Amino acid sequence: MDGVLFDLFVYLCAAVVAVPVAKRLGLGSVLGYLIAGIVIGPMLGIVGAETEQLQHFAELGVVMMLFLVGLELRPQLLWDMRARLLGLGGLQVLATALLIAALAWLMGPDWRTAMAIGLIMALSSTAIVLQTLNEKGLTRTEGGRASFSVLLFQDIAVIPMLALIPLLALPELLAHGGAEGVAAAADVGNAASPAHAAAGHAADDARASLSLVAGLDGWVYALVVLGAVAFVVLGGHFLTRPLFRFIAQSRLREIFTAAALLLVVGIALLMTLVDLSPALGTFLAGVVLADSEFRHELESDIEPFKGLLLGLFFITVGAGIDFGVLAADLLLLLGLTLGIMAIKGAVLLGLTRLFQLPTGDGWLFTLALAQAGEFGFVLLAFSVQNSVIPPDLAELLSLVVALSMLLTPALFIAYERWVMPRLRGADGAAPADEIDRQGTVVIAGIGRFGQIVNRMLVAAGVRTVVLDHEAGIVERMRHIGIQSFYGDASRPDLLHAAGIEDATVFVVAIDDRDRAVQLVEYVRRDYPKVHIIARAYDVNHLYLLRKAGADQALREVFESSLKTGAAVLRALGEHPFKVEKMRRAFRQHDEQGLEQLYELWDEHVELSKNRALLELVRARTESEQGVMATDRADLHDRSERGWTPPPRHYQDELE
Amino acid sequence: MSNAPLLRSVADAPVRRILVLFAHPSLERSEANRPLAEAAGAVDGVTLVDLYAEYPAFEIDVDREQARLLAHDVLCFLHPLYWYSTPAILKEWQDLVLEHGFAYGSEGTALCGKLFFSALTAGGAEAAYCAEGYNHFAIRELLRPLEQTAMLCGMTYLPPFALFGARTAVEEGRIAAHAADWTRLLEALRDDRLDIARAATLPRLNTAIDALIRSPARSDEV
Numbered sequence: 120m121d122g123v124l125f126d127l128f129v130y131l132c133a134a135v136v137a138v139p140v141a142k143r144l145g146l147g148s149v150l151g152y153l154i155a156g157i158v159i160g161p162m163l164g165i166v167g168a169e170t171e172q173l174q175h176f177a178e179l180g181v182v183m184m185l186f187l188v189g190l191e192l193r194p195q196l197l198w199d200m201r202a203r204l205l206g207l208g209g210l211q212v213l214a215t216a217l218l219i220a221a222l223a224w225l226m227g228p229d230w231r232t233a234m235a236i237g238l239i240m241a242l243s244s245t246a247i248v249l250q251t252l253n254e255k256g257l258t259r260t261e262g263g264r265a266s267f268s269v270l271l272f273q274d275i276a277v278i279p280m281l282a283l284i285p286l287l288a289l290p291e292l293l294a295h296g297g298a299e300g301v302a303a304a305a306d307v308g309n310a311a312s313p314a315h316a317a318a319g320h321a322a323d324d325a326r327a328s329l330s331l332v333a334g335l336d337g338w339v340y341a342l343v344v345l346g347a348v349a350f351v352v353l354g355g356h357f358l359t360r361p362l363f364r365f366i367a368q369s370r371l372r373e374i375f376t377a378a379a380l381l382l383v384v385g386i387a388l389l390m391t392l393v394d395l396s397p398a399l400g401t402f403l404a405g406v407v408l409a410d411s412e413f414r415h416e417l418e419s420d421i422e423p424f425k426g427l428l429l430g431l432f433f434i435t436v437g438a439g440i441d442f443g444v445l446a447a448d449l450l451l452l453l454g455l456t457l458g459i460m461a462i463k464g465a466v467l468l469g470l471t472r473l474f475q476l477p478t479g480d481g482w483l484f485t486l487a488l489a490q491a492g493e494f495g496f497v498l499l500a501f502s503v504q505n506s507v508i509p510p511d512l513a514e515l516l517s518l519v520v521a522l523s524m525l526l527t528p529a530l531f532i533a534y535e536r537w538v539m540p541r542l543r544g545a546d547g548a549a550p551a552d553e554i555d556r557q558g559t560v561v562i563a564g565i566g567r568f569g570q571i572v573n574r575m576l577v578a579a580g581v582r583t584v585v586l587d588h589e590a591g592i593v594e595r596m597r598h599i600g601i602q603s604f605y606g607d608a609s610r611p612d613l614l615h616a617a618g619i620e621d622a623t624v625f626v627v628a629i630d631d632r633d634r635a636v637q638l639v640e641y642v643r644r645d646y647p648k649v650h651i652i653a654r655a656y657d658v659n660h661l662y663l664l665r666k667a668g669a670d671q672a673l674r675e676v677f678e679s680s681l682k683t684g685a686a687v688l689r690a691l692g693e694h695p696f697k698v699e700k701m702r703r704a705f706r707q708h709d710e711q712g713l714e715q716l717y718e719l720w721d722e723h724v725e726l727s728k729n730r731a732l733l734e735l736v737r738a739r740t741e742s743e744q745g746v747m748a749t750d751r752a753d754l755h756d757r758s759e760r761g762w763t764p765p766p767r768h769y770q771d772e773l774e
Numbered sequence: 775m776s777n778a779p780l781l782r783s784v785a786d787a788p789v790r791r792i793l794v795l796f797a798h799p800s801l802e803r804s805e806a807n808r809p810l811a812e813a814a815g816a817v818d819g820v821t822l823v824d825l826y827a828e829y830p831a832f833e834i835d836v837d838r839e840q841a842r843l844l845a846h847d848v849l850c851f852l853h854p855l856y857w858y859s860t861p862a863i864l865k866e867w868q869d870l871v872l873e874h875g876f877a878y879g880s881e882g883t884a885l886c887g888k889l890f891f892s893a894l895t896a897g898g899a900e901a902a903y904c905a906e907g908y909n910h911f912a913i914r915e916l917l918r919p920l921e922q923t924a925m926l927c928g929m930t931y932l933p934p935f936a937l938f939g940a941r942t943a944v945e946e947g948r949i950a951a952h953a954a955d956w957t958r959l960l961e962a963l964r965d966d967r968l969d970i971a972r973a974a975t976l977p978r979l980n981t982a983i984d985a986l987i988r989s990p991a992r993s994d995e996v
Contacts, residue, residue: 703833760836765874772880773926 129166133159134430145535147254149247150528152430156437166438174435178397180428181246181493182387183421185274185398188249188267189405190414197406200268207265207470208272211488214466215241219459228512231287235507236516238280239499240459244492245270245398247527250429252487255531261476262483269488274399277494281394284498285505292506340394347393351386351400355407363413367590367605379420412593415586415604419612436493440521444514452515456522464489482538486530490523561617562586562626563608563638565596568654568675569628573601584617609634611641619646627653627669632660636667643668658713662720681706700761705743712739789966790889792820793846797853797861799826806895806940806949807854813953814852819964821846825863832866839871840884848889848963849929851920854940855896858909858916868923877927886928889963889970891979892920893956895940903938914977930970935959935979955983962987 133155141151159165220237224230248266249258257263359382366378383401390400408414445452464485471481499517502508508516560576562569565587576583585603587593596603606613608629619625625642627635639653653669655661664672681702688698716739719732726732794814798807801824815822823842829835843849853860875882894913902909903916914921914933924931937943937952959979962968967988973979979986 761834761870763873765879769874769879773878 126166126169129159130431130434133434138430145532147251147528147531148430149251149254149433150525152433153437153525153528156434157440158437159434160438161440161442170435170438174432174439177428177432177435178493179384179387180425180430180432182397182401183383183425184246184249184429186383186386186401186405187418187421187425189402189407190409190418192406193409194406200264203265203268203474204272207474208269208276210470210473211269211466212241212273212276214469215463218462218466222458222462229289231289232508232512235284235287235498235502238283239495239502239516240463240491240520242273242277242492242494242498243270243463243488244490244524244527245274246429246432246493247490247524248487251528251531255535257483260480260483262480262487265471265474265476265480265484266487269484271402273492273494274396274402277396277498278394278399280498281501284502284507287502288506292509343393344395347389347395347400348403351389351403352407355404359408360411360413363411363605364590364594367413367416372607375416376420379417380424382417383421412590412597412603412605415613415616416606418616419606419610422612422616432493436521436524440525441518444518445522448515452518452522455515456519456526459491459519460489460523460526463491479538483534486534486538487527489530490527491520492524495520559622560584560624560626561614561619561622562628563614564627564629564654565592565601565603566628566630569626570596570601572626572628577601584622586613586617609638609641611645614642619649622646622649624650624652627651627664629654632656632663636660636663639664639667639669658716659720659726661713662717663722665717666722704760708739708743715739790819790847790964791845792817792848792850792960792964793842794820794822794850794852794893794960795825795864795867796822797825797851797864797867799861799863801826804854805944806937806952807852809949809953810852810893810895810937810956813957814960817957817960817964820960825867829863832863834863834867834870836870836873839867840873840876843871843888844884846888848891849885850890851892851894853892853894855894855913859919860892872923872927883928888929889932890920890924890927890929891932891934892917893935895937895943897941898938900938912977930974932970932973933976933978952980955980958987959983965990 134152137155137158138148138151141154142148160170216234216237218237219240220230220233223236224233228236248270252258252263252266258267363375363378366375382404386400386404387397390397408417411417467485467488468481471484476484496517499508499513499520503510503513560581560583562573562576562583562585565573565585566589569585569587573583573585583602585596585601586606586608587596587603588605588607590605593603593605604617606617608614608617619642625646627638629635629638635653639651642649642651650671651669652671652673653664654675655664655672656675658674661672661674684705685698685702688701689695693701712735716732716735719729719735721729721732794811796807796811796814798804798811801808811822811824814820821842825834851860851864853864856862859865872878872885873882876884896903896913898907898909901907903911903913905911909916913936917934921931935956937948939946939948943949943952959968967990969986969988973986976982976986
């Protein structure tokens with residue numbers, strides 16, 4: 120227990136210190152985590168052996184990230200991406216693998232080893248790239264999307280690679296025997312990098328202990344894979360909604376969070392059992408759930424776990440760099456790393472020309488994907504185990520992978536410092552990015568009140584995002600075609616997921632009075648630019664909302680009460696337009712009173728003790744009657760102000 | 775001439791403050807009035823009020839409008855010609871704001887001595903606005919109710935500043951020149967460079983606008 124607490128303390132401490140500093144220096148959080156890992160691992164030696172298990176565990180962060188990415192991507196969008204996915208992704212993997220394999224072969228090793236190296240180095244780091252794109256707000260640019268397509272293809276490509284690598288086994292290594300191969304893999308892990316060893320672990324687990332499909336024939340395996348994918352798609356579509364609805368009705372937030380985690384972990388486990396990439400499986404589940412009303416809630420539940428685990432993952436990558444090996448072969452390692460990144464970059468740059476990406480996006484794409492990725496560790500260990508790559512070479516290569524990952528944030532910085540400013544200089548303005556807009560209006564609460572507001576806005580062609588914590592209402596709204604999402608709007612993370620920072624107007628239409636005030640306070644403080652319109656229960660609530668920072672607070676039943684009063688007057692036989700004038704006069708008087716009373720209002724003094732306020736209320740009530748008295752003599756009172764005939768003998772004075 | 779800078783600053787200050795009450799009920803479709811409103815808004819010393827924006831439900835605030843009138847020396851209606859008159863909100867504005875005891879009557883002298891005119895856009899061609907044309911009356915004759923209203927309020931009435939054939943003005947490229955005249959007119963009114971006496975006798979303000987406007991005064995003339 121003490122050990123766990125100590126490790127937890129060390130990791131958290133490293134992250135809390137390093138990440139904000141790196142961010143402040145403009146290096147981005149990923150580099151911050153990597154540096155934190157280097158400091159607590161190889162530099163200070165505080166952490167050591169446990170990083171391998173930790174990294175295995177932290178890979179769940181990558182899995183969660185792909186789930187979140189999937190949630191953002193409706194099936195239609197994914198289908199629209201297909202040309203890019205196959206074209207860009209396929210060509211990138213193929214061209215990079217062949218080019219690196221050819222160069223590796225020229226440098227000496229057997230062609231089979233060279234081929235495996237090519238395949239391994241063709242992959243890029245989903246974790247680093249997506250996290251950095253996200254952090255810099257580049258996800259929705261052309262370059263960001265192209266990068267994502269390629270990363271997704273690479274995740275898929277890992278499956279055939281796992282099948283291909285055993286076929287590349289070297290006879291002379293194989294001769295040592297399988298058991299020794301495994302032992303060698305473990306040796307590599309201990310000697311070169313814990314990260315590597317963890318990956319070896321993962322591959323071991325997947326193959327030996329966890330795999331249900333190890334001994335199956337090719338076609339049976341294919342059926343099992345198809346079955347698992349079908350289960351994720353159909354289950355995601357038909358089973359999750361009733362399940363989440365049921366859980367949502369229990370109103371236990373932590374259980375909903377637990378269910379969200381269960382979903383992700385369950386799918387990851389299922390995929391591992393059938394030898395598929397867990398990240399790919401959860402991505403698929405995310406896509407299936409992208410249309411669900413629980414999307415934003417799931418997003419905000421998983422987000423913090425993803426962030427922490429991914430951070431942990433980066434720390435373990437940093438901690439896994441073995442400075443002993445690094446120092447021994449520094450020049451060789453640097454040369455290999457830079458060489459591989461240059462080759463990858465060249466292929467990527469060629470693809471941007473082929474697919475006619477705009478210059479800026481092309482550079483983003485090129486610089487973002489030039490590193491090798493976390494799957495490289497897994498495949499390296501797998502290759503050693505299958506006698507494809509000799510252990511000492513794998514040791515070197517896993518350091519190359521880690522180094523290239525370490526250099527990636529620097530490439531992003533290069534993009535920001537040199538490419539982006541130059542583009543601005545060329546065009547005189549920043550190039551217009553194609554950025555998906557989220558709703559321009561966020562509406563919290565879709566009960567009787569919010570519903571009308573939303574319908575009117577949607578009819579006017581305004582994009583809205585609607586949130587409500589009653590799963591039943593959200594379901595009914597969805598039945599009649601209103602885009603709405605389940606979730607408690609007073610949670611900052613959910614508002615964030617709904618796109619509050621891009622919203623122009625925020626409507627607070629929830630029933631709960633105290634929560635409405637808190638919500639207004641929070642949004643005003645964190646998003647000062649958004650225009651807040653709030654539904655007030657009564658005058659006191661209206662003042663509270665206004666004090667909390669609402670731009671406008673409207674009494675929820677005031678207008679309809681006025682209309683009812685006017686209907687009564689008309690039913691009593693008054694002329695409709697006279698009633699209209701009285702209604703206007705009454706409202707004007709009331710609204711003036713509202714302003715005057717606000718001056719005296721004090722939320723901390725009980726109403727019955729606020730003498731000045733009570734006195735003013737009494738005076739206003741009296742003057743209200745004067746306002747309505749219309750037919751008394753020839754008075755120029757308020758409701759007679761408009762359309763007043765001149766005095767009877769006014770003509771005399773005009774002569 | 776040690777006090778010359780002082781004199782100049784006095785000379786540069788607007789002599790007249792101008793209130794432009796703009797009325798167009800479907801601004802999103804306006805081709806002629808919108809650029810005119812924008813041009814007016816860009817002139818120093820002009821207060822531009824979009825009446826339909828300020829009172830979408832026609833609930834005109836009489837006190838606010840009267841205060842506005844008191845704070846300006848020139849009142850101008852800017853509007854398309856609707857049935858030979860103003861759009862409804864300008865009529866509502868007259869009915870409500872020009873009260874007895876404020877605008878007219880023995881004690882209603884608030885507007886005395888101020889200038890009034892209408893800047894309008896008309897769909898018909900200029901030729902239609904004469905005895906022989908299908909509109910039968912010249913534009914100044916058709917606006918007699920406004921002229922008389924101004925007179926009853928003790929204001930100096932100027933003839934309308936009119937754009938004819940407004941529906942085709944954009945494609946015929948006439949808007950820019952008209953807007954430029956409009957800006958010059960407002961600046962001349964503001965700086966007291968418009969020949970008021972002569973203008974008051976004309977059928978339209980923009981028949982001979984060059985002859986009505988003196989070039990900007992030099993400080994040594996003060």
